[in-house]
Amino acid sequence: MGKHSRRKGGYLPKVAAGAAPVALLFAAPAAALATPAELTLPLDHRDAGTFRRDVSTSGEDGSSVIRETLTASRHDFLAKEVAGALLTHDLAESAVTRRNEWQTGTWAASQETESFARAGRHTVGWAGVRAVSANYQQLGQGASRNLSLSPLGGGAGHRIGAGEGMTHGIWPADGVDVLSQNAEQLDTGLQGSFAGDLRSAVSARRSSGQAVDIGRLGAIGATSEQHATGQLTGVLDLGQSHEAGGQLGPAWGLAKTSQSLGPAGPAGSIRGDLGVDHVVHAEGGTTSVRGTLDRSGSLSVLDQRLLGF
Structure with missing residues (x-):
């Protein structure tokens, strides 16, 4: 994102x-x-x-x-x-x-x-x-x-x-x-x-x-x-996802989340993106698959990246 x-x-x-x-x-x-x-x-x-x-x-x-x-x-x-x-x-x-x-x-x-x-x-x-x-x-x-x-x-x-x-x-x-x-x-x-x-x-x-x-x-x-x-064999697949976003002038925001349960086990994720054009931009997310977490994120100011992981 x-x-x-x-x-x-x-x-x-x-x-x-x-x-x-x-x-x-x-x-x-x-x-x-x-x-x-x-x-x-x-x-x-x-x-x-x-x-x-x-x-x-x-x-x-x-x-x-x-x-x-x-x-x-x-x-x-x-x-x-x-x-x-x-x-x-x-x-x-x-x-x-x-x-x-x-x-x-x-x-x-x-x-x-x-x-x-x-x-x-x-x-x-x-x-x-x-x-x-x-x-x-x-x-x-x-x-x-x-x-x-x-x-x-x-x-x-x-x-x-x-x-x-x-x-x-x-x-x-x-x-x-x-x-x-x-x-x-x-x-x-x-x-x-x-x-x-x-x-x-x-x-x-x-x-x-x-x-x-x-x-x-x-x-x-x-x-x-x-x-x-x-x-009939007992295989079950459940899932849901939600997303909301908007833009007002130079500012924008977006958030998305999802959860699922299937043969491979439970999984879920959440991500966010927020910023003002050419001023500040922050994004991050977390993903979970069978209990294992994976995180990522970044922060930029004036189009220069200050933080990332």
Whole structure:
């Protein structure tokens, strides 16, 4: 770490979009001033849907392959201007099913997946101020099978996963924004074979980020991530990390910490970086792996290093 950690273009996570409650503050006065006619028509409404099925087959030298995909989607958009405020609602949904089959004289396999996704975006704009709230959900599952006659064997597996996330943002002025994002994901699966082997795993992950950007004056931001994975064999993997940083004029600061527990044992680290451009710069960190500590640090004044270890 060092001066390279100072804010440059894209330094803070642009974790898109800031505060549905704030959006309601702008929407409520506009709705109160609106007449009944303004709250009804006219509306800008667009609705579209698609359905598609693709099938392909091929075969050569006693083998065959079949691939099939079914896709259904829907897109709904609604916009309305109320007392000078523009409100929009954008919703997209899709469902996809895929099936693949392979076969030869002594071997056959198949794979099937299904997924569903939904994403919504809501925007309020009024007098140069814009607020956005967005969310998404996704769900999927998959199954696979294979069978061999020579030698005799085979296996099967199944997995399922779900995820969701939300983003919020508000832009009160040009170059100024407040942003927030969070997401969660859960996956599980089971795999077995004719030989008696059985494997399973469950994985969960969560992440979040927040940022405030005040243009040329500076910005601050923070991110957080946690994950956990467990297996039927008893293998456990846990971890988390947090990071916060900011820049105000020529001064900047950054702090990061992480902890983990895995097959190799516990580990953790913490690092910090603080300075004022071309005046003073201090950084340091501590890392622990299975109880062994490793420390480092440095101090520079007027671009001259005074201390280091």
